[in-house]
Amino acid sequence: MNPAPSSEYLNGLVVELRKLPCETGWVEFKENNPNPEDIGEYLSALSNSAALHGKANGYVVWGVRDGTHEVTGTTFKPAQTKKGNEDIESWLLRLLNPRLHFHFYEITHDGQPVVVLEIPRAEGRPVQFQGVEFIRVGSYRQKLKDNPQIEKDLWRVFDTTPFEELIALPHADPADVLSLLEYPAYFELLDQPLPTDRDKILSRLADDRLISPDSAGKWNITNLGAILFARNLEEFKHLGRKTVRIVVYEGKGRLKTLREQPIRKGYAAGFQGLLSQLNALLPRSEVVDHGVRREVPLYPEPALRELVPNALIHQDFSVTGSGPMIEIFTGRMEITNPGSPLIETGRFLDSPPRSRNEALASFMRRLGICEERGSGVDKVVAETERHQLPAPLFERPDGFTRAVLFTHRPFREMDRADRLRACYLHACLRYVEREPMTNASLRARLGISEPNKSMASRIIADAVFDGLIKPEGPNQGKKYASYIPSWA
16 A cells, blocks of 8 residues: 655645645635535546646645635544544545545644645546536536536547556655665666666656656656566555466366465566566476486477566556466466457457557567567467467457467367367468468478378368368369468
């Protein structure tokens, strides 16, 4: 959980807000007036207005006179205020949709009691109070539906403000920024020297939008900064459940968990550690090579280096309570991330990837953690072919994306679905390499000997019948027949 801001910070915030020439769409000054219904409407209006104005938070300040911004003090005490028999905070929270993590802070400012209500900006959709959406127009609180142009502008903000630019932790002191972020990893991964001056470190982090200055002279840690370089993601509310979990099961089902390992560091700072943990937990086989006995992984590491970053980059961060997960079973491993894929799973290999989180994807590419766009799934399929493994499976269970890798399985143990999937992905891989699939290339892919080429022919015929592939030419002969994906 985020620590409560210090009294020093809150007093500094009030000083900065009082410097504003007048009330804005995201700030309201009051002397008293603790009416619960009014506060609820302000929560909706200021949250929506903060989003519209590109602010991380909106504020109501009691104890400061409107117009002159003179500190007068207030008799409002939110901790002692009730609506009926219910505490005001719980009453307000219950009537907001979606719920907001707002906070009342009671401080002494210039010797007077002052209350600051900090309201986080709306994300994804307007905030409602008692089923009604409000907005600030100038210094007036109005219903959003009565201002159609403002409503359009607000929805445009929701559509264009990426997850990475939102705030993971507001109002951090410089020391807090450096303690919460694994900043040495930032410079190491970029192959740059670590500055000895704290201000230069902060300036570099700000240049890459990992942090941003706030309205009180401190720092906001952005979602991009936290998700990539957090020392511990659980220090950031909303991101704690985005830690990567590695789960090892006994057998082929989820009945018995043998081990669960969360990776709490940010995705960039903890990536090498994630791969090390994963390789330590994955089963290995023993081979004898030129008289030397050695262990080899059951899954090709280049495939893991593609699929794991893909799960991190392409997840839908708006899906709460769920994060990327790597599950290890007997005979297979599954890599799952929240969010349905933006393209059809059958076109993963040939289509350039579309990411919900372009800034995150771009930064991960810049750090060398993932490859250039468009080559990842090609490499996964190529690696499984090179190691004579069953073809990977790409699924879209409700609201999620899943990639499944399998350990070695002889051809005779593959079922029809395994063989057709291998045939289709082989045709796709050959097509993007500007080559058609042939009976000979499929035999090489599946380890079928030349005398058994009729087995490959049956697989090809089944794939054509199922609409997965098609003949390259309409009148080609059987002896030199070649095939391409059905969508080509």
